[in-house]
Amino acid sequence: MTKSLSGKNSYSQNEPLAARRIGLFDSGFGGLTVMQQIVKQLPHEELIYLGDTARLPYGNKSPATIIKYSIDNAVFLLEKRIKLLVVACNTASAHALAKLRQIFNIPLIGVIEPGAHQAVAVTRNQRIGVLGTKGTIQSGSFEAAIKQRLPQAEVFSAACPLLVHLVEEQLHDHPATRLIIRDYIKPLKAQGIDTLLLGCTHYPLLRDLIQDEIGPTVTLVDSASTCAAEVERLLKEEQLQRAAHNSPSHRFFVSDDPEKFALLGSGFLGRPISGVELAIY
Amino acid sequence: MTKSLSGKNSYSQNEPLAARRIGLFDSGFGGLTVMQQIVKQLPHEELIYLGDTARLPYGNKSPATIIKYSIDNAVFLLEKRIKLLVVACNTASAHALAKLRQIFNIPLIGVIEPGAHQAVAVTRNQRIGVLGTKGTIQSGSFEAAIKQRLPQAEVFSAACPLLVHLVEEQLHDHPATRLIIRDYIKPLKAQGIDTLLLGCTHYPLLRDLIQDEIGPTVTLVDSASTCAAEVERLLKEEQLQRAAHNSPSHRFFVSDDPEKFALLGSGFLGRPISGVELAIY
Numbered sequence: 001m002t003k004s005l006s007g008k009n010s011y012s013q014n015e016p017l018a019a020r021r022i023g024l025f026d027s028g029f030g031g032l033t034v035m036q037q038i039v040k041q042l043p044h045e046e047l048i049y050l051g052d053t054a055r056l057p058y059g060n061k062s063p064a065t066i067i068k069y070s071i072d073n074a075v076f077l078l079e080k081r082i083k084l085l086v087v088a089c090n091t092a093s094a095h096a097l098a099k100l101r102q103i104f105n106i107p108l109i110g111v112i113e114p115g116a117h118q119a120v121a122v123t124r125n126q127r128i129g130v131l132g133t134k135g136t137i138q139s140g141s142f143e144a145a146i147k148q149r150l151p152q153a154e155v156f157s158a159a160c161p162l163l164v165h166l167v168e169e170q171l172h173d174h175p176a177t178r179l180i181i182r183d184y185i186k187p188l189k190a191q192g193i194d195t196l197l198l199g200c201t202h203y204p205l206l207r208d209l210i211q212d213e214i215g216p217t218v219t220l221v222d223s224a225s226t227c228a229a230e231v232e233r234l235l236k237e238e239q240l241q242r243a244a245h246n247s248p249s250h251r252f253f254v255s256d257d258p259e260k261f262a263l264l265g266s267g268f269l270g271r272p273i274s275g276v277e278l279a280i281y
Numbered sequence: 282m283t284k285s286l287s288g289k290n291s292y293s294q295n296e297p298l299a300a301r302r303i304g305l306f307d308s309g310f311g312g313l314t315v316m317q318q319i320v321k322q323l324p325h326e327e328l329i330y331l332g333d334t335a336r337l338p339y340g341n342k343s344p345a346t347i348i349k350y351s352i353d354n355a356v357f358l359l360e361k362r363i364k365l366l367v368v369a370c371n372t373a374s375a376h377a378l379a380k381l382r383q384i385f386n387i388p389l390i391g392v393i394e395p396g397a398h399q400a401v402a403v404t405r406n407q408r409i410g411v412l413g414t415k416g417t418i419q420s421g422s423f424e425a426a427i428k429q430r431l432p433q434a435e436v437f438s439a440a441c442p443l444l445v446h447l448v449e450e451q452l453h454d455h456p457a458t459r460l461i462i463r464d465y466i467k468p469l470k471a472q473g474i475d476t477l478l479l480g481c482t483h484y485p486l487l488r489d490l491i492q493d494e495i496g497p498t499v500t501l502v503d504s505a506s507t508c509a510a511e512v513e514r515l516l517k518e519e520q521l522q523r524a525a526h527n528s529p530s531h532r533f534f535v536s537d538d539p540e541k542f543a544l545l546g547s548g549f550l551g552r553p554i555s556g557v558e559l560a561i562y
Contacts, residue, residue, distance in 0.1 A: 053342075054336070054342060054346045055335070055336050060449075061334075061335060061537050061538065062537050062538040062541075064537075065335045065536075065537045065538075161446075161450055162443075162446055162447070162450055162452075165442075165443055165446045166443070168341075169442055169443055171443075174460070174461075174464075175457075175460055176456075176457035176458075176460040176461045177457075179455070179456055179457040179460070180455075180457045183455075255346075256342050256343050256345075256346045257342065257343040257346075260343075
């Protein structure tokens with residue numbers, strides 16, 4: 001292995017950058033819905049996923065703590081020699097993406113910008129609703145990203161702190177979940193939105209219930225597929241696409257309880273997960 | 282300040298042990314219900330409370346992670362020169378108390394033993410229900426502590442992972458909270474219990490709703506007042522009671538968001554909280 005003295009391009013000539021993995025992190029399970037889309041759209045790429053399950057959830061913690069944890073996660077993945085980093089968590093994207101861009105020398109993609117892009121693409125009446133964690137909504141990141149693209153848009157946001165827990169307890173069909181969603185959505189429904197952005201990577205698992213409560217005329221959008229398209233675009237631009245590969249294998253790390261992650265995570269990823277490793281950091 | 286070479290009794294002669302504070306830790310807010318009882322029963326004592334709000338909740342994390350965090354919390358409080366440590370969190374008591382006793386040279390009290398003591402004292406038909414976090418229930422700690430005192434007792438346990446979040450979102454009166462409690466309690470009700478142990482420091486805030494769902498003939502017990510009585514007994518035994526004190530002041534530390542803790546915590550403590558400090562550890 002040869003390294004340049006400058007530290008730049010410090011990879012071996014025998015290990016082209018394009019052959020490296022794409023890294024993703026999330027506070028826990030939700031980022032697997034983003035991973036699912038990337039794997040689907042970029043079947044030759046190998047991914048490495050880090051879920052900070054020891055310190056989850058991030059959604060109701062302070063910006064300073066989210067930034068600290070995001071830096072820990074990024075360092076862990078960069079030490080694994082990745083070629084691109086996806087912040088597959090809306091709360092971390094909202095609070096920490098700018099700081100990560102300032103610190104780390106790697107292409108970085110979050111989920112706020114792709115979600116905003118998608119919402120702007122589908123709205124007709126320019127009245128857009130956003131659901132997210134307390135942290136994401138308080139940051140105002142979605143509103144800013146939407147208005148940057150469509151200044152005349154009106155954005156109505158609702159913090160939904162319980163939805164992550166209801167999903168993780170697998171109460172997707174419980175009447176209590178419906179009641180709680182109804183309460184969260186009510187003020188947005190009253191505003192006549194035609195587009196509702198699911199601004200947390202857990203919410204796609206509640207899509208049917210949310211659609212049912214908001215009504216059939218409102219289009220639901222989430223960040224996952226647009227984020228995967230952005231990953232594809234950036235890999236092309238940077239000439240980092242991996243050559244065709246018959247059996248890509250993915251790696252999974254968590255900071256707590258690998259067995260539980262393997263069990264619960266398959267519901268988020270849409271395929272079985274095995275070989276989850278414990279991340280000590 | 283003089284210190285003995287052995288490290289034992291390493292306090293100054295000018296600072297009697299009895300004048301030191303009682304330390305308490307919890308993953309976040311719930312331990313304040315225990316603090317409330319200690320302050321009420323021991324009005325001359327000064328307390329120092331640590332809430333690990335950056336890494337909460339503990340209830341659904343692995344024993345190894347709970348032990349690690351509990352050690353961090355204990356070290357933080359011992360550095361503040363406390364005379365007694367209360368583990369004011371059922372999950373941490375269930376998983377980490379034995380390890381903390383092994384490591385630290387200080388009187389230690391958890392909330393499992395006091396809760397079990399109280400349940401055994403009030404049951405008539407020896408059929409006792411226990412509600413707790415996943416971690417607490419999976420540990421079997423309450424069942425073991427009850428059967429140690431009353432071997433013929435039958436113990437029926439239910440993990441209630443959502444109740445902590447519903448309390449922290451202040452949905453005490455929401456119909457969804459009632460539906461979720463009804464589901465959790467149903468199997469215990471079917472067993473004809475006459476005593477129900479609220480095995481998590483958050484649950485006393487849901488006491489009315491739980492009583493309503495389990496019915497008026499079942500006695501609810503929680504650890505807080507028995508834990509305070511145990512603190513009193515131990516202080517007497519060790520001659521560590523503080524002399525009469527007109528205006529004891531308490532200190533509060535949290536690992537994330539002191540303002541939020543001051544705001545939300547007053548509901549748990551039953552009095553206003555101010556001067557919350559950020560704990561860096």
